Amino acid sequence: MNGLLEQLRAGLPAEALTTDPDVIASYAHDMASFCDAGTPAVVVLPRTVEQVQHVMRTATALRVPVVPQGARTGLSGAANACDDCIVLSLVKMDRILEISPVDRIAVVEPGVINAVLSRAVNEHGLYYPPDPSSWEMCTIGGNIGTASGGLCCVKYGVTAEYVLGLEVVLADGRLLTTGRRTAKGVAGYDLTRLFVGSEGSLGIVVKAVLALKPRPPQQLVLAAEFPSAATACEAICRIMERGHTPSLLELMDRTTVHAVNRMANMGLPDTTEALLLAAFDTPDPSADLAAVAELCTTAGATEVVPAEDAAESEMLLQARRMSLTALETVKSATMIDDVCVPRSKLGAMLEGTVAVAEKYDLTIGVCAHAGDGNTHPVVCFDHTDADESRRARESFDEIMALGLELGGTITGEHGVGVLKKEWLARELGEVSVELHRGIKQAFDPLGLLNPGKVF
Template sequence: MRELIERLHEGLPAEAVLTDRDVTASYAHDMASFSEAGTPAVVVLPRTVEQVQHVMRTATALRVPVVPQGARTGLSGAANASDGCIVLSLVKMDRILEIDPVDRVAVVEPGVVNAVLSRAVAEQGLYYPPDPSSWEQCTIGGNIGTGAGGLCCVKYGVTAEYVLGLEVVLADGRLLTTGRRTAKGVAGYDLTRLFVGAEGTLGIVVRAVLALRPAPPRQLVLAAEFPSAAAACAAVCEIMARGHAPSLLELMDTTTIRAVNDLAHMGLPETTEALLLAAFDTPDPAADLAAVGELCTAAGATQVVPAEDAAESELLLQARRLALVALERVGTATMIDDVCVPRTKLAPMIEGVAAIAQKYELAIGLCAHAGDGNTHPIVCFDGADADESARARESFDEIMALGLALGGTITGEHGVGLLKKDWLARELGPVGVELQRGVRQVFDPLGLLNPGKLF
């Protein structure tokens, strides 16, 4: 321990090396439940690429594991510390280095907060689409590590589609540059995509070149109430089959609606079984909403209410963004699933979750990026009740099994971390696991980077 601290101080300022036990304990875990966390030996907060390289060279020399972290808003335990590790927090590397309106790229450090970047590029008439629900806190580095999504994915796609190039510090301290900043580029293997979603197991992202889009018009939102999840999902399928391109298509069930109302007193309709939010940022969003409203009515919606202006639209979106926070108040603990299924299987997925909630006698609120088929069943329970906690864990696993049975995946945007690594092996199969382990071995032969995660 003494040698580790001394060597770290050789390349880092004193304030960047934290050893106080109470302070380091606060960096031990992210927001995931049921994911063990160890005790870090030290927390480091570098501000430069060279300082990150020094940390990794020191870790390699002394064979000390390193756990990279962003804002720790993750929901799978990917940022959890392991015993005796160096926690490498990148939140101090928070500079936007460049915004280029001609090439439509931004160059940023990993600690830049998603919302800060979004607002900065908006000032230049540009748009960075990925918008996780935690966008006011989460960092670009964390978004890259988990392959984050958000509300706008149905039209604009996920983080991986906006990462053009990276600078990455490897386990031994070498600096690797991947990708490009040009509109096209197919030189060699696509190592950039390999790092997106790798959860810090292959290297430390220290700089990213991100693609930007022209800023779209302000979106308008429509809210449609449905008597059943099946009717709402039928509307979703019809909207997509007819060629519409909503900027978001979100669903909340009754449990979620009531929780949001209890938290924020928003007056959402609690008698409906499913509330569908659709938005368009097209030149004539009112016309698009009218067309979608007709499809919703034909699918069985009992009420369709288009927002009259941007302010009313933002209020509806705020209700959706509050879903997780609101459901966290239903019990003393939550487990958040992240199962993505084909859109055509969305209805049986939601109905299956309701049956699982009834089977285990638990409150399971469900919100979804319905346009993507990406569901977030949130199991609410009393963490101090051993029996209820056990039932919560069983229901969580049964939900993932249901998703795989429907042709889906165990994670659409939250990542694997610790929480789902057993399920990753089931999804990939033995050949897939063998090859992915081999890739990891190439980049990190000593197994120092985020040990215990993914596999």
Template structure:
């Protein structure tokens, strides 16, 4: 420990090092439940690429594990500390280095908060689409590490589609530049995509070149009430089959709606079994909402209410964004699943989750990015009740198994971390797992980068 601190101090300012055990313990974990976390030896908050390189050279020399962190809003334990590790918190590297309206790119450090970037590029008439529900807190580095998505994925895609290039500090401190600033480029293997979603296991992202879009018109939202989740999912299938391109298509089940109302008095309809939100940012969103409203009524919607103003639309979106927070208030703890299935299987996924909740006598609320089949079943339980905690874990596993049975994946945007290591192996199969471990070995031969995650 003394040798580690002495070497770190040789290349870092005093304020970049935190050694107080009470403070370092607060960096021990992200927001996931049921994920083991260790005690870090030290927390480092670098402000420059050179400082990150110094940390990695020191870690390599002493064979000390390094756990990179952003805002720790993750839900899979990917940012959890391991015993004796260096926690490398990148939140102080929070500069927007460049915004180019001509090239439609932004160059940013990893600690830039998603919402801060969105507002900054908006001042230039530009738009950065990936918008996780935690966008007011989560960082771009964390978004890249987990390949996160958001509410607008159905039209605009996920983080991976907007990362053009990266600057990465490797495990031994070398600096790697991947990708490009150009609109096109296919030179060599796509190492940029390899790092997106790697959860800090291959290198430390210290700079990112991000693609931007022109700012779209303000979107209007429609809310449709359904007597069943199956009917709401039928409406989703009809909307997509008819060729509509909503900027947002989200489902909240009855449990979620009631939790949001209880938390924020939003006045959402508690008698509904499923609330579908559809939005359009087209030149004539009213016409698009009318067409979608007709499809919702044909699918069995009991009421369809289009918002008349952008302000009303924002209230509905606020309700959806606070869904996970609201469900956290139902019981003392939650496990938030992240299973993505083909859109055609969305109804089966939600109904199957309801059956699992009944089987285990648990409250499981479901909100979903319905447009891309990404469901977020939230298992609510009392963490002080051993039996209820056991049932929560078993129900979580059954939900993931159901997703795979329906042709889906164990994670659409939250990542694997600690929580889903076993399930990653099941989804990938032995050949893919062997190759991915080989990639990890190439980039991190000593195994010091975020050990115990993914594999």
């Protein structure tokens, strides 16, 4: 321990190192339940690329594991510490280095908050679409590590589609540059995409070149109430089948609506079994909303209410954004699943989740990026009740199994981390896992970067 601290201090300012046990404890884990976390030896908060390189050279020399972290808003345990590791928190590397309206790119450090970047590019008439629900807290580096999504993915896609290039500090301290600043380029293997979603297991992202889009018109939102999840999913299928491209298409079940109302008095309809939110940011959003309203009514919606202005639209979106937080108030703990299925199987996924909740006698609320088929079943349970905790974990696993049976994936945007390691192997298969391990070995032969995560 003393040798590690001595070598770290040789290349770092005093304020970059934290050894206080109480502070270290706060960096031990992210927001996931049922994920083990160890006790770090030290927390390092670098401000420069050179400082990150020094940490990795020291770690390699002393064979000390390193766990990279962003804001620790993750939900899979990917940022959880292991015993005697170096926690490498990138939150102090928070500069927006460049915004280019001509090239439509932003160059940022990993600690930049998603919402801060979004507002900064908006001032230039530009738009950075990926918007996780935690966008006011989560960092771009964390978003890249888990290949985050968000509400707008149905139209604009996920984080991976906006990362053009990276600077990455490798396990041995070397600096790797990947990708480009240009609109297109196919030189060599796509190492940039390889790092996106790798959860800090291959290298430390220290700079990112991000693609931007022109800022779209202000979106308008429509809310549609349905008597069942099945009728809501029928509407979703009709909307997509007819070729509509909403800027978001989100679903909240009855449990979620009730939780949001209890927490924030939002005035959402307590009588509904499923609430669908659709938005358009087209030049004439009213016409698009009218067409979608008709499809919703035909599918069985009991009431369809288009927002009259941007303020009313934002209120509806705020209700959706606080869904996960609201469900956390139902019981003392939650497990937030992240199962994505083909849109055509969304109804079966929701019906199956209801059956799982009944089987295990648990409250499971579902909110979903419905346009992507990405569901977030939230298992609510009392963590002090051993039997209820056991049932919660078993129900979580059964929901993942259901997703795979329906042709889906165990994670659409939250990542694997510690929570879903066993399930990743089931989804990928033996050959794919073997190749994954080979890639890990090539980038991190000593196994120092985020050990015990992903697979």
